[in-house]
Amino acid sequence: MSEIMISLKDINKTYKSMGDEVQALKSVSLDIYKGESVSVMGHSGSGKSTLLSILGALNPPSSGLVEIDGIDIYKLSQERLADFRREYLGFVFQQFQLIPYLTAHENVMLPLTTTKRSNREKREMAAQVLERVGLKNKMNRLPNQLSGGEQERVAIARAIVNAPPLILADEPTGSLDTKTGDEIMELFQQLNKEGLTVLMVTHNPDNTKYLGRTIVMKDGRLSDERLNLN
Amino acid sequence: MSIFRIALNNLKRRKMKSFFIMLGLVVGVSTVIGIITIIRAMNADLGDRIDEFGPNSIILPRSEGVEMGNEMSQEINYDVQKLTMEDIPKILASEVSEYINIISPKLIGAVDVGEQKTLIVGIEPKSEFMQKPWFSLKEQSGIKNGEKIDELAFVELPETSIMIGSSAAKAFDLKSGETIVINEQTFSVFGVLNETGGEEDGLIYANLAVVQSLLNRSSELSMIEVSAYCNACPIEEIAMGLEKALPNSRVIPLKRAALFREETIDRFSTFGLALSGIVLLIAVLVLFKTMLSSINERTREIGIFRAIGFRKMHIVSIIFIEAGLISLIGGIAGFLLGSIMAVYAGPYLAQIQGEITIQVGLLLPSILLSAILAIIASAYPALKAARLNPAEALRFI
Ligand SMILES: Nc1ncnc2c1ncn2[C@@H]1O[C@H](COP(=O)(O)OP(=O)(O)OP(=O)(O)O)[C@@H](O)[C@H]1O
Numbered sequence A: 001m002s003e004i005m006i007s008l009k010d011i012n013k014t015y016k017s018m019g020d021e022v023q024a025l026k027s028v029s030l031d032i033y034k035g036e037s038v039s040v041m042g043h044s045g046s047g048k049s050t051l052l053s054i055l056g057a058l059n060p061p062s063s064g065l066v067e068i069d070g071i072d073i074y075k076l077s078q079e080r081l082a083d084f085r086r087e088y089l090g091f092v093f094q095q096f097q098l099i100p101y102l103t104a105h106e107n108v109m110l111p112l113t114t115t116k117r118s119n120r121e122k123r124e125m126a127a128q129v130l131e132r133v134g135l136k137n138k139m140n141r142l143p144n145q146l147s148g149g150e151q152e153r154v155a156i157a158r159a160i161v162n163a164p165p166l167i168l169a170d171e172p173t174g175s176l177d178t179k180t181g182d183e184i185m186e187l188f189q190q191l192n193k194e195g196l197t198v199l200m201v202t203h204n205p206d207n208t209k210y211l212g213r214t215i216v217m218k219d220g221r222l223s224d225e226r227l228n229l230n
Numbered sequence B: 001m002s003i004f005r006i007a008l009n010n011l012k013r014r015k016m017k018s019f020f021i022m023l024g025l026v027v028g029v030s031t032v033i034g035i036i037t038i039i040r041a042m043n044a045d046l047g048d049r050i051d052e053f054g055p056n057s058i059i060l061p062r063s064e065g066v067e068m069g070n071e072m073s074q075e076i077n078y079d080v081q082k083l084t085m086e087d088i089p090k091i092l093a094s095e096v097s098e099y100i101n102i103i104s105p106k107l108i109g110a111v112d113v114g115e116q117k118t119l120i121v122g123i124e125p126k127s128e129f130m131q132k133p134w135f136s137l138k139e140q141s142g143i144k145n146g147e148k149i150d151e152l153a154f155v156e157l158p159e160t161s162i163m164i165g166s167s168a169a170k171a172f173d174l175k176s177g178e179t180i181v182i183n184e185q186t187f188s189v190f191g192v193l194n195e196t197g198g199e200e201d202g203l204i205y206a207n208l209a210v211v212q213s214l215l216n217r218s219s220e221l222s223m224i225e226v227s228a229y230c231n232a233c234p235i236e237e238i239a240m241g242l243e244k245a246l247p248n249s250r251v252i253p254l255k256r257a258a259l260f261r262e263e264t265i266d267r268f269s270t271f272g273l274a275l276s277g278i279v280l281l282i283a284v285l286v287l288f289k290t291m292l293s294s295i296n297e298r299t300r301e302i303g304i305f306r307a308i309g310f311r312k313m314h315i316v317s318i319i320f321i322e323a324g325l326i327s328l329i330g331g332i333a334g335f336l337l338g339s340i341m342a343v344y345a346g347p348y349l350a351q352i353q354g355e356i357t358i359q360v361g362l363l364l365p366s367i368l369l370s371a372i373l374a375i376i377a378s379a380y381p382a383l384k385a386a387r388l389n390p391a392e393a394l395r396f397i
């Protein structure tokens, strides 16, 4: 039996803005196992990004328990939480996820910046993952000199350079054409096969075939769970 | 790659933004440096030219009951004769002698020129004209129109010659080279002085010893004018020291010219510093606004940095390093620009005759000032950026 990677227990999240209250998550409980790949689907506003940010140690829930690899993450101090993100998580976002004034190579090195490694080691690690996503020959370009799909690959390279056990992606193929999107999905599939746990928010039902399990959200609740059989 | 590298790349690859921030710094720093350089030059100039401001003290005979005019000779009672040539060595031996630069003794008396009575002043021409460089010759005997007239301080006045003020020359209808009979002695007019606008214009000048014998008052003096070396000298103290050395005299400290000049400098300094203050304030506000908008612009990036595992400190560092680098360059550029402005515009602004030199010692303070500006301007934005909730920041994605 696999170990639990992520454990959510009775998570509620309420946003308050200008006297208005939005209950983005309502009593969400969920376990994700190590080595699993999960897609999160649902209508706009159903709470997918909120769920991801809570899992991503970016956004504390209003109530409930979030454990990653057995760590009650929101008990950590702000600074320890930042360290936790660096060590445990790789984020991939849709569009604009790269720092515009840093080259592809420098962008990928970012998660290593605050670690105690030699400069040479950092450069080599970053070059290696860039090679892994097929961008070794373009690593000295700035983001605006790369295509959308290439930027997405750089973002993935950056998410995995630190070899985190968990990858969180929010609509990583949202701005890509079908063919490029499929290539990116294959890359995620590959990474998952190598042992990474992947959690991905997606609007595209075709993407779910690359991932093991699909969770559907509706109005801040988990509405339906199904196993992908492929 | 390091935090430093991230900051450096941001500056390098966002040239327009960096340029505008730098501009704010350069304007602020160059104004301050320009004004300070000019003020310093003015002070140095004041020191250099102190001799031109005339005597600092006038030594007069102590004359109980005779009320003197405020400063100059018009009401001096020249019948009171307690000051003599012997008092001069006493000045040189006084406790304030180290301050004393020029001693100009003189005797003033009434003489007959034809039917008229007029005043003659016996002087030692070198000391008198060195002390009062505003005097100059309008005409000089033996020098034709267009030829260069001698500097008064270097003129040897023959014993049988006089110099005459411009209005006296007019009154007696005299030109240089002509002769004048004073108390039945004939003198030739060595030169006519340029108008000064004071009572000196109505006087006749001759060598001190000549006047002493002419008036039959050998070795007597009406007054001694003394000038001190420095502008910061305690004029009151010098006057007291002189009075102590010459118990029979009374010493009037003069502050006019030097003080006036100092006041001008003070006023210019106050104005300049106020101006600098305003310019600096504007520069800070411009910087603040630019930094702030760049932070808002960078909210997304900061969200990414935070998601990737940068601590708040890391983000604050990036922003401060950026500010530091810009302020280093801005400080140096501001120093250069301010110095150049001072060197070229300063002489017109401050009416300084000499050259204004670049004050290399101000370079470090320039960089420091620039850094302070940049830090004031970026502290708030930096903290605001770092405090940002990463989830909030990422909503911009
Ligand atoms: N910071 C916030 N402040 C206030 N309300 C928020 C905030 N973030 C999200 N919400 C609200 O919470 C609800 C869930 O938002 P969320 O972004 O999680 O939806 P989503 O499923 O990711 O939608 P989409 O598919 O459009 O990205 C929405 O009603 C949204 O308006």
Ligand SMILES: [Mg+2]
Binding pocket: A048, A049, A050, A170
């Ligand atoms: Mg979303």
